[in-house]
Amino acid sequence: MTARERLRKWAGVAAETALSLLLVLVLFWLFILFLFAVFPSGTPLKELVSESGEASPLARSGVKRPEAALQSLVRDVRCRRGDSVAWGDASEGMLLYNRDAIQTFDRSGATISFAPGDALAMGSNSMVVVTRLNETLEGGPKSYRVHVEGELRGSFSAEKRVRLEVATVGHLARVVPGRSRFTFTPLGDNASSLTVHAGEVRVQGEDGVIRVPARFGVTLRRGVPVGPALPLPGSPKLKNENLLYRYRQLPPRVRFNWTGGEGVYHFQLSDEPRFRKVLLDSRVSGTEFAAGLLDAGSYYWRVSRIEDGREGPFSRTGRCRLQQLLDPPRLLVEFPPSTVGIGSFRLTGRCQPGSTVYVNGTAGSMGDDGSFSHEIELKSGVNLIRVEAVDQAGNASYASRVVYGKE
Known part of the structure; x- marks a missing residue:
């Protein structure tokens, strides 16, 4: 092969390589354009839009101010900022801003704190989006709408620093400002139970507002009118506390x-x-x-107790x-002397409280303080007395004595 042929061959390889790289870059940019078209940056998910289709208000000042903070994280908790589509790991103490989303997974949980005494606690496999409704208002109570999928527990003080409404399964529930405790519990994909333990929550229904006072609950179903609030079941009694x-x-x-x-x-x-x-x-x-x-x-x-989704007090x-318990129980036995008269003899002693004592295979009489006694019959000649103490974990201690019975 001449030098010209080799040069022509390498030129062809270089051209093919350049064409391949150009094709890869074109496909990459087409993919990026597709992502921006389908998931534009800052576009709210469905949780950021009210059930009526009205978009949540956006900040007009251009300055992001924290609205809440994450506390008491358990296991796997993720966070997505309101101006992003990417989820990242959440951390305890993380500040939350308008339209931020929090998600928990199996056996996970998180607490969203708005102020001392005003907090929302998320259960496992739940997602919450917090939206500030009165961003431009300076001073006075802060107003929030919380979109929730999953379990959410609220506890608010009597200071009335926060006004809260919760959107879930197509319904909007407004918490009456003041001291309150309530729980939203999922009942499948299209239903949730609202339980009010203290304070009052008002649910907007087709025929007006449904009041849910303390110790009452109501079931919320997507596309179904809200029924009347019903009393919560009573708390069970423990058989052994x-x-x-x-x-x-x-x-x-x-x-x-x-x-x-x-x-x-x-x-x-x-x-x-x-x-x-x-x-x-x-x-x-x-x-x-x-x-x-x-x-x-x-x-x-x-x-x-839970009845039709309504959960009563604990x-x-x-x-x-x-x-x-790894150590054998203490055992002290008052054996008879080495030579003793035949007949009945009451063997006594003391062991660790809660243990069981066996004398020659027969259980002795036990006291609460660990003392025991057992009547034995001594015969003429050699008598073997064997005592065994067994604690509740199965550890055992032994003591034995040979005594001679004489007539």
């Missing part, structure tokens, strides 16, 4: 029981009494919940303790 489990190696399966009959209940378990961090949060059919593989420590639990808080 102080549970104690002791184990040696593997933690036992803990069973929580309450009264109230068949139905749907909301069970919560936490490692602190105010339930700021919930370890287990489950809907239960029936009056028992079983939990396994809990680590040693103290836990707190409560339960509420029960009293119960306590559950799991103790891992």
Whole structure:
């Protein structure tokens, strides 16, 4: 091959390479244009538009001011700014601005704080978009519309610093300013339950406003008129408010029981009494919940009843303790002397409270303080007395003595 042929060959390869790169760049820019056409930057999602189709108000001053802050994040929580389509990881203390969105996933949660004592708590697999309605108003209470898909719990103080309305499943619920506590619970894709524990919430219906006072609830369904508010079910009673489990190696399966009959209940378990961090949060059919593989420590639990989506108040808080015992129980036995007369003899002693004592395989009589006694019959000649103490975890201690019975 001559030098001219080699040059011509390399020129052809270079031309093909340049053409390929140009084609890739053209396709890339076409793809970018497609993304901008379908997802323009700053375009609100459907949650940022009111149910009537009216767009949420935008900031006119051009200066972004924080409206709230994220607190008490649990597990996986994401945030999307109002002027972006990208989701990113949320962090505790993050400031939220107008039209920002928050999303939680499985066993996750987040608290949106507007002011001290004024907050919204999100449950698992929920999304919330917070929109400021009176951005241009200086001074006075701040007004917000919150679009929610999923579970949302609100708690507001009597200071009346915040005016709030919640949009969900095609309905708009306005919280009466003042001290209030309420919960929105999803009942599928097109229904939600509103429960009011304190204060009052007013739902806009086709025939007017439906008042939902404290200790009442209402079911909201997309495309269905809002029915009347109904009283909440009563709180269940715990069968045992102080549970104690002791184990040696593997933690036992803990069973929580309450009264109230068949139905749907909301069970919560936490490692602190105010339930700021919930370890287990489950809907239960029936009056028992079983939990396994809990680590040693103290836990707190409560339960509420749900009727047609309306959730009543929680029960009293119960306590559950799991103790891992690895050491054998203390055992002290008052044996008879090495030589003793035949006949009846009452063997006594003391062991760790809660343990069971066996004398020659027979359970002895136990006292609450750990004392025990057992009647034995001594025969003539050699008598072997064997005592075993077993605690609630299965650890055992042994003591034995050989005594000689004489007539």
